[in-house]
Amino acid sequence: MKQPLNIFWFRRDLRLDDNVGFYQALKSDYPVLPIFIFDSEILDKLPEDDARVTFIYETLQNMRDTLQREYDSSIAMFYGKPVDIYKQLIEAYDVHSVYTNHDYEPYARDRDSNIKKLLSTHDITFKTFKDQVIFEKDEVVKKDGDPYVVYTPYMKVWKEQFKTHDLEIFYTNSFLNNVVKHSRLPNLTLSDIGFKKSSQSIADYTVTPSLIQDYEAKRNFPAKDATSRLGPHLRFGTVSIRKMAKKAIAEDNEIFWQELIWREFFMQILWHFPHTAKDSFKSKYDRIEWRNNEAEFKKWCDGQTGYPLVDAGMRQLNETGFMHNRVRMLVGSFLCKHLLIDWRWGEAYFAEKLHDYEMASNVGNWQWVAGSGVDAAPYFRIFNPTTQIDKFDKNKTYIKTYVSEFDTDDYAEKMVDHKEARERCLKTYKEAVS
Known part of the structure; x- marks a missing residue:
């Protein structure tokens, strides 16, 4: 008899804490199998020493180590087309639901649509959550429901809505015991997915009070090391946007705020106008x-x-x-x-x-x-x-x-x-x- 479980699918959210979809999965009635899929549709187009792949791989290994050491669990790693991987998972496990976080890019939307169709044929629910932004899709629009296509009015409405927004942090520590107890879930090496360790490395981010306060004065001068280097960490979800928003609140710096809002402005543009x-x-x-x-x-x-x-x-x-x-x-x-x-x-x-x-x-x-x-x-x-x-x-x-x-x-x-x-x-x- 297979053990019924839920799956949490890590994607652009490579962290164990303040991860909305992971938090919701851990609070569910079934043990959670964490997985990551190295998507061959994406990876096969990249150079073999791509620094981002090395970064993703090493981040996942660190997450696996934490789960193995503290919770007798791990993250199951796969390489291939997501639909094919899910066919294997459905065969191997009694899957009740799949949890993950929203992804807004055109390829990701098509991929998720196909996964949802596959799961539905097996009576498996596909649950997705907002995680990588404060506001998404239609949450900041004009009064008639049309999307904003100019930044300044979007930014003003974004800020107004944020004043009444409940900026909840989703702490997982109390629920991590609900992961599947299996510390030897399938792993991969970089060479298994056709890659080698990159000579480039992705820098840690710096969001100190002094950097935020000096941001406006120094940000336009490339010789100064005055940028946060947050970009890759927001991109791959190694940092929570909600925690960064709390830092922006604490320092009350308009320019730093606006960098975060620009990111969401462009994300809602791509959502509403995927042809762009x-x-x-x-x-x-x-x-x-x-x-x-x-x-x-x-x-x-x-x-x-x-x-x-x-x-x-x-x-x-x-x-x-x-x-x-x-x-x-x-x-x-x-x-x-x-x-x-x-x-x-x-x-x-x-x-x-x-x-x-x-x-x-x-x-x-x-x-x-x-x-x-x-x-x-x-x-x-x-x-x-x-x-x-x-x-x-x-x-x-x-x-x-x-x-x-x-x-x-x-x-x-x-x-x-x-x-x-x-x-x-x-x-x-x-x-x-x-």
Whole structure:
């Protein structure tokens, strides 16, 4: 006789505490089998030394160690297509319900829909919960129910609703004894899933009172180590958004607040307008005749444009998997406006390289610099990559950190003239969108 149990499926929520779906599963009437699926549909497209995969793997091993040491349990690890894994689980166990947390990206929505259909044919319920955001889907909308497509009014309503929002923390410690008692659940190695340990590492986040209070004054200067590095931890759920919101409350810092709200703004945009993952929000911008020169794209990718702040940013990305937010805007603008290369090319490159890659924010920000998205910069706003140095890296400290040959004869010549590229961009955009 198989033991009846519930499954909790870890995904973008790699923590044992303040995890809504895990908390709800642990409070249920059946023991909980925690699982994680290394999804071959996603992993097979990534390089074998991807730092994010190493990070996910090592985080899960630490979680397994905690459950083994303290609760005589573990996390069952699988590799393959989620539907195939669930067919195996249904065969192996008497599954009553599957618990997990919401995921809002187009692929995830289709995947979850297919899993729900499969489970329903076996009378297994599929229960999902809000966990990675404060407000989701239709929770912050206009009075007529339409979604906001401009940030500022969204932000104001978000803040108003937050004032009356019960920011509950979901402590699991009292319920962790309800995990399945089996400390030798299936495990995997990195090589089992086709990967090897990355030479890059994902930095710990820093959200100290001093960082939050200094955030506005320092955040635009890439040479200063003044960013929280929260991105990957929010992306993979190694930190709780509710606990970060409590820190923002404690420090009462508007700029830090707004970074959290921007993330949710872009997530609800992707939810309401899933086509924007591939198509321009403003459809007329898909009429732009991009040059899409592959040799020029490679120079941009390699940080060999001859514009030192652009090159420093791209080299930082390639070397570390991180790029300062101010510089992200500049390199994005340079690709779309100076080189007239489709924003989708840049978005895909960032998706491959950024440790904190999150589809909603990445697509939203790329469409912003291209002028094609919601709340976008007007197409005639074209960052000057030289004057940006005077504003944000006057002593060239950041540039010299990543462009070692800067100010020598070995440094690349400018691949385009700023004035000529600007005029070409304005003409091309005007013809497309007028």
